[in-house]
Amino acid sequence: MTEHYSTLTQMGITSFDNISRYQLRREARADVLKIYYHRPKGSLLSRSKKFTFARPGSLGPMEFQKTEQWHRLEDTSPVLRQALLELHRLLGGETHSDEATLDTKQQLLADLEHMERVMQDKLDELRRQIEALK
Structure with a gap:
């Protein structure tokens, strides 16, 4: 199974069957991917993992950074894009990143x-x- 999700494996994710959902949000200078897991009650394992992907700095003036066009820029990390594709495939096409709208x-x-x-x-x-x- 790890050969199907090589990017996620490189990120340190190994329990693919326990992934319940993911969330992607943009912060000032980074994209933050958070992956949530199904965990049994009382488990000491973490319920989520957070990954931060820096974006190139100074892509535009601050006024532009507050607009909708700024949030649609294709300046995300190629690793993040590949991880999102793998998560999308893993979860059967469900997306959990509707916050962008x-x-x-x-x-x-x-x-x-x-x-x-x-x-x-x-x-x-x-x-x-x-x-x-x-």
């Missing part, structure tokens, strides 16, 4: 909700680990 307010609200979920999941995970030590 949201307007700015919706994007900020989605980011806020995502951060709240991440923080709550991390707090729950730490509590489970503390309980396991007792």
Whole structure:
């Protein structure tokens, strides 16, 4: 199976069957790919992995960087593009990167909700680990 997903394997991903979804978002100077896994309750394995792909700096003035055209630029890493193709193929054509179509307010609200979920999941995970030590 690793021969079908060579880019993901090079990124350190080995449990292809446990991948549940992925998310791609753009930050100021990087693209961030986050891969989520199915994990059983009580598992100490991480539920996600995050990969950051830097983009070339200074592609345009700051005013342009805030426009929709900026977010559609094809300046992503070739490794990221290949990883996305492999993830798309692995998950049967499902895509989870619809956030690119949201307007700015919706994007900020989605980011806020995502951060709240991440923080709550991390707090729950730490509590489970503390309980396991007792």
